[in-house]
Amino acid sequence: MLHLTLRQLQVFESVARHLSFSRAAEELHLSQPAVSMQIKQLEEGVGLPLFEQLGKKIFLTEAGREVFRYGSNIGQQLAEAETVLAEMKGLQRGKLVISVVTTANYFAPQLLALFCQRNQNITLSLNVVNREVLIHQLTNNEMDLGIMGLPPEGLGIDAEPFMENPLVVIASPNHPLALEQNIPLSRLAQETFIVREMGSGTRSAMERFFAQHGLALSTGMEMSTDEAIKQAVKAGMGLGVVSMLTVALELETKRLVVLDVDSFPIRRHWFVVHRSGKRLSVVAQAFKEFLVNEAAQLVVA
Amino acid sequence: MLHLTLRQLQVFESVARHLSFSRAAEELHLSQPAVSMQIKQLEEGVGLPLFEQLGKKIFLTEAGREVFRYGSNIGQQLAEAETVLAEMKGLQRGKLVISVVTTANYFAPQLLALFCQRNQNITLSLNVVNREVLIHQLTNNEMDLGIMGLPPEGLGIDAEPFMENPLVVIASPNHPLALEQNIPLSRLAQETFIVREMGSGTRSAMERFFAQHGLALSTGMEMSTDEAIKQAVKAGMGLGVVSMLTVALELETKRLVVLDVDSFPIRRHWFVVHRSGKRLSVVAQAFKEFLVNEAAQLVVA
DNA sequence: TATTATGATAATCTTTTACTTATGCTTCAT
DNA sequence: ATGAAGCATAAGTAAAAGATTATCATAATA
Known part of the structure; x- marks a missing residue:
C-alpha cells in the first residue's frame, strides 16, 4: 500500500512547480529543511x-512527473469536493427526496416547482404514493420529507401542519341536494x-367523522384516486x-357542486x-420552512 | 481549505460500505471508538x-454520498499511481529520452528498436541532433542518455565507449586513388x-588527426549531414x-570505395x-548496460 | 421488561508529525 | 579562491494524531 500524506503531496507540488526547495519553503511559510524532510x-x-539534483538545479525524475500528475488529479478532486460541499452548506446545491400522498398531488408540484425556481441547482425527486407506502418509506428513511393529511401516531414521526385541508361533500349539479342549504348531517x-x-387518509x-356523529356510512364503490371519485360523482x-x-x-366549471x-x-x-430524530439537510430544512411559512398563501392564490 | 486526511477517507469508505461503525472497526482492526473519532x-x-443515525441503522447523508464519490476517485488515483510507480521500479515501465549525434542515426535506431522490443511498455523518445546541441541538452539535463563520438571534456560528463567507430576515407570508384594500396598519408x-x-564531431x-600528422587539410564544401557528403563524394x-x-x-553496392x-x-x-552525477533511472541504466555489453555484436551483425 | 447491539463520550497513553535552529557540503559566480 | 546559494543532515520540541479501555445512552429485540 502506497503510504503518503496529502501534506506531502502539497509540499511536493510546490517544489515541483518552483523546481526549488527554498522557493517552496517560502511559499508555504516553512523552513527549507521542513520541505526537504517532507x-x-x-x-x-x-x-x-522524485527529484534529481544536478549542480544547483533540481529536476523532476520520471517518477516525479508521475507523482505530480496523480497528485494534481487528487488536488483537483479535493478542490471540486470542497466547492460542492460548500455549496451544500448554503442552499446553492442539494438533493431533496419528497414523497406525497396521492391527494397532495393536486398542489404539491406547484410548491416544489416554485421552490426549485427560487433555489437553482437543487435536484428534486418527487414520489406520489398512497398513505401506507409513504409511512413505510418514512420508517425506512427512504426520503427527506413527506406530505400527508393524516400523520400516523406512535411511530416516531414529526408532523407539522402547514396548510388547511377542508374535506367537503361533492355532488353532481343535478343531484337533488345540490341547491339546498343547511342540509342536516343526518340527511346524508x-x-x-x-x-x-x-388505508387512504x-x-x-x-x-372517523361519521362515527363521531353517530352516523352509519353507506359506501358504494371504492376508488383508488380522487380523480376517479370525481368522475363517478359527476356521473x-x-x-x-x-x-x-x-x-x-x-367547481369553477360547474361540473360539480359542494353540498352545504x-x-x-x-x-x-x-x-x-x-422521521423524528432525522437530521434534516439544509435543503430539506429550507423546504420545510417554505411550506410552513408560505404554502398556504401560495396555493390559495 | 478542506482539511482532511487520507486516513479519514479510508475509514470513512469502510463505514460507508458497511453502513456500520462496528463492522468498519472490525475490518480495519480498530476499536469502535477509533472509527467514531475519525x-x-x-x-x-x-x-x-456525513451519516445520520435513525434507530440503530445509519445512513449516508447527501454530503456523505458526495464525500464517498470524491473519496473513491481519490482512492482510485492513488491505486493507479501505485501500480505505475511499482512498474517503474522494475523494468516494466519507463520513459527514455535519448539524443544521438547525427552520424549515430545510422545505427542507433536499430539498437533502440531492439531494446524496446525486449522491454515492452517503455516509451522512447529519440532526438537526432548535432554535437553542439547534444552537449547543450546534456548540460541542461534535457535527456537521459546521449550517444556521440567525441565526448566533451571538463564539463562533468560521464562517457563510456561501447562500440568502435572507425573513420575512413571514402572516394568515388572512379577516383584515381581508388585502386591504389598503401597510399601515404601525405598524398592526401x-x-x-x-x-x-x-562543431561536428x-x-x-x-x-585533429591531420594536424597531429602535420598535414594541411584542404577543405571544399561543408555539408551538415553524412548523407550529403556521400552524395558529393559519389559525384x-x-x-x-x-x-x-x-x-x-x-560499399556493398560499389557506389563508394574506402581508400587504403x-x-x-x-x-x-x-x-x-x-551528465555526471545524474541518477540514472532503472530504464536508462538498463539501456546503458545494453549498449556496453551487446551493441558491438548487434550492429556488426 | 430485560437484554443486546450500536454508537458516543471521556480519560489516558504512546507515537508520529511537523516543525524549528544550527550546521555541513557542494556548486556556481565573482 | 571566496562568498553566496541551495539542499542535506542532525538534534530537539510542541502539538497532534491515533489508539486504547471504560463507561454511558439509546433503540431494537426477545
Missing part, C-alpha cells in the same frame, strides 16, 4: 527518487358515497368526500412529516 | 454531517575534402572522411554519455 518522506513512501345517511380505498378521516353515481383543493376546477351540509367542511390540515 | 473529525473538516594533401560543418576528429567532387558505419550500403591510406582508419569509439 520530500524525503514522500520519496521513501513512493520508493523512488340516506345517500350512497363513493369512497377511497381502505381521506377514507379514514371520513369514517351521478353518488356523493363524495374529497379535499377541497382537488375540485377547484370542477351542517358540520362540514371537515377541518383538517396538510402536514409535512419526517 | 468520522467525527472528517465531519468537522467537511463541515457537514593534394586532395580536396568534403567535410562536415564546424567527425570534423573535429578529422582536423566525384572530392574525398570524404566518414564513419565506417555510415557507408556499409554504398596509411594510418587509416582513424580509431575512434562511440560513447554513451550522461
Whole structure:
C-alpha cells in the first residue's frame, strides 16, 4: 500500500512547480529543511527518487512527473469536493427526496416547482404514493420529507401542519341536494358515497367523522384516486368526500357542486412529516420552512 | 481549505460500505471508538454531517454520498499511481529520452528498436541532433542518455565507449586513388575534402588527426549531414572522411570505395554519455548496460 | 421488561508529525 | 579562491494524531 500524506503531496507540488526547495519553503511559510524532510518522506513512501539534483538545479525524475500528475488529479478532486460541499452548506446545491400522498398531488408540484425556481441547482425527486407506502418509506428513511393529511401516531414521526385541508361533500349539479342549504348531517345517511380505498387518509378521516356523529356510512364503490371519485360523482353515481383543493376546477366549471351540509367542511390540515430524530439537510430544512411559512398563501392564490 | 486526511477517507469508505461503525472497526482492526473519532473529525473538516443515525441503522447523508464519490476517485488515483510507480521500479515501465549525434542515426535506431522490443511498455523518445546541441541538452539535463563520438571534456560528463567507430576515407570508384594500396598519408594533401560543418564531431576528429600528422587539410564544401557528403563524394567532387558505419550500403553496392591510406582508419569509439552525477533511472541504466555489453555484436551483425 | 447491539463520550497513553535552529557540503559566480 | 546559494543532515520540541479501555445512552429485540 502506497503510504503518503496529502501534506506531502502539497509540499511536493510546490517544489515541483518552483523546481526549488527554498522557493517552496517560502511559499508555504516553512523552513527549507521542513520541505526537504517532507520530500524525503514522500520519496521513501513512493520508493523512488522524485527529484534529481544536478549542480544547483533540481529536476523532476520520471517518477516525479508521475507523482505530480496523480497528485494534481487528487488536488483537483479535493478542490471540486470542497466547492460542492460548500455549496451544500448554503442552499446553492442539494438533493431533496419528497414523497406525497396521492391527494397532495393536486398542489404539491406547484410548491416544489416554485421552490426549485427560487433555489437553482437543487435536484428534486418527487414520489406520489398512497398513505401506507409513504409511512413505510418514512420508517425506512427512504426520503427527506413527506406530505400527508393524516400523520400516523406512535411511530416516531414529526408532523407539522402547514396548510388547511377542508374535506367537503361533492355532488353532481343535478343531484337533488345540490341547491339546498343547511342540509342536516343526518340527511346524508340516506345517500350512497363513493369512497377511497381502505388505508387512504381521506377514507379514514371520513369514517372517523361519521362515527363521531353517530352516523352509519353507506359506501358504494371504492376508488383508488380522487380523480376517479370525481368522475363517478359527476356521473351521478353518488356523493363524495374529497379535499377541497382537488375540485377547484370542477367547481369553477360547474361540473360539480359542494353540498352545504351542517358540520362540514371537515377541518383538517396538510402536514409535512419526517422521521423524528432525522437530521434534516439544509435543503430539506429550507423546504420545510417554505411550506410552513408560505404554502398556504401560495396555493390559495 | 478542506482539511482532511487520507486516513479519514479510508475509514470513512469502510463505514460507508458497511453502513456500520462496528463492522468498519472490525475490518480495519480498530476499536469502535477509533472509527467514531475519525468520522467525527472528517465531519468537522467537511463541515457537514456525513451519516445520520435513525434507530440503530445509519445512513449516508447527501454530503456523505458526495464525500464517498470524491473519496473513491481519490482512492482510485492513488491505486493507479501505485501500480505505475511499482512498474517503474522494475523494468516494466519507463520513459527514455535519448539524443544521438547525427552520424549515430545510422545505427542507433536499430539498437533502440531492439531494446524496446525486449522491454515492452517503455516509451522512447529519440532526438537526432548535432554535437553542439547534444552537449547543450546534456548540460541542461534535457535527456537521459546521449550517444556521440567525441565526448566533451571538463564539463562533468560521464562517457563510456561501447562500440568502435572507425573513420575512413571514402572516394568515388572512379577516383584515381581508388585502386591504389598503401597510399601515404601525405598524398592526401593534394586532395580536396568534403567535410562536415564546424562543431561536428567527425570534423573535429578529422582536423585533429591531420594536424597531429602535420598535414594541411584542404577543405571544399561543408555539408551538415553524412548523407550529403556521400552524395558529393559519389559525384566525384572530392574525398570524404566518414564513419565506417555510415557507408556499409554504398560499399556493398560499389557506389563508394574506402581508400587504403596509411594510418587509416582513424580509431575512434562511440560513447554513451550522461551528465555526471545524474541518477540514472532503472530504464536508462538498463539501456546503458545494453549498449556496453551487446551493441558491438548487434550492429556488426 | 430485560437484554443486546450500536454508537458516543471521556480519560489516558504512546507515537508520529511537523516543525524549528544550527550546521555541513557542494556548486556556481565573482 | 571566496562568498553566496541551495539542499542535506542532525538534534530537539510542541502539538497532534491515533489508539486504547471504560463507561454511558439509546433503540431494537426477545
